[in-house]
Amino acid sequence: MDKKEQTKKLIVMSILAGKIMLQNGAETYRVEDTIVRLCEARGIKYVHSFVTPTGIFLSVEHNNELFSYIKRVKSIKIDLEKIALVNDFSRKFVNSNMTVQEGMDYLNEITNKKTFSKYLRYIFGGFAAAFFSLLFGGNLLDFVSSYFAGFIVLTALDKLSKYNVTFFVKNVIGSIIITIIAIIFSHIFIKTNIDKIIIGSIMPLVPGVAITNAIRDSISGDFLAGVSRGIEAIIIALGIAFGVGITLKTYILFFGGI
Amino acid sequence: MYFIKQFIYAFISTIGFSIIFNIPRDSIIKSGIGGALGWIVNILINQQLGSSSAGAFLGAITVGLIGEFFARLFKKPATVFIIPGIIPLVPGAGMYYTMRAIIEKKFITAAETGSETFFIAASIATGVIISSSISKIFKLKKN
Incomplete structure (x- = not known):
């Protein structure tokens, strides 16, 4: 797999992490922080994210190529456990050699985690x-x-x-x-x-x-x-x-x- | 005795809210303690100074500082503790009494309770701002 493909996957993963946090009622600065930290952890130097309560905007420059991604987020509910879990995940992802695919699986697990009955x-x-x-x-x-x-x-x-x-x-x-x-x-x-x-x-x-x-x-x-x-x-x-x-x-x- | 009772009531209400907001299981009791202490500070100040907005202000600072402290200690986002904790301070009663005064056409009472409600909400806001600014200063010092 070439580098461009990998960068794209990383961006998709960080957007997913941001989306989970925003949908469950996190503050926008926390979402921006998390996305930037996740991208920078794998060697991308120029990452800018802009988050409003209804959408995520991300622009990344890597190896002379520009990527941008917009994600519209609807239906905000409150689920503080998921925010805490994604927070843990970003700490883990930054401090270990977790691959992007593993990170993706981890995030999907968080999405499907049961709330209180x-x-x-x-x-x-x-x-x-x-x-x-x-x-x-x-x-x-x-x-x-x-x-x-x-x-x-x-x-x-x-x-x-x-x-x-x-x-x-x-x-x-x-x-x-x-x-x-x-x-x-x-x-x-x-x-x-x-x-x-x-x-x-x-x-x-x-x-x-x-x-x-x-x-x-x-x-x-x-x-x-x-x-x-x-x-x-x-x-x-x-x-x-x-x-x-x-x-x-x-x-x-x-x-x-x- | 009065304070013990109030502590227990506020504790259980905060726990109820932490379940509605689905906070992590190991943080439920902790957020309950934060919310109950904030409420006790609120009524204590309210009794001593006779000012409900001062009570809400110091109560919100208490909840905020406890929340930020727990956040550092247990490595969880501070919102997990602060959101359920400030709910007891939110002026739902003031909102209701304002509305009731309006429908009974007692507009002077409505203006009084309404502005008090607004001030309480503003004091909660300021309290949370101050406590999280304090914790940011400490974070900078540590680094």
């Missing part, structure tokens, strides 16, 4: 929501109600993600479901506090990741990525506020008061 996620998501309502001063009945609300909303959102809805609509629907469940529970148990139930159960929707990544990108000098993630956070927050607001307003209009 979905029921475990629903169960613990419910606990997260329930303990939040306690954290904000809810009582035992609020705890139970938020557990159900959190569990049901995570299940519903998982089902919804099959239909390719945008994240704004997803958050609106999620918060509408939460508010309806909270209203129902506040009628079943008199002593519940509707505020605490809603606050606890919207926590799985709030844009914590988008906020953190927006900041971490901005301070590394990636203002484009920082701004676009910041807008994402604002839109999610608006979606949640809209969903809760419209449901409560409708309820007040029809039944008069909460």
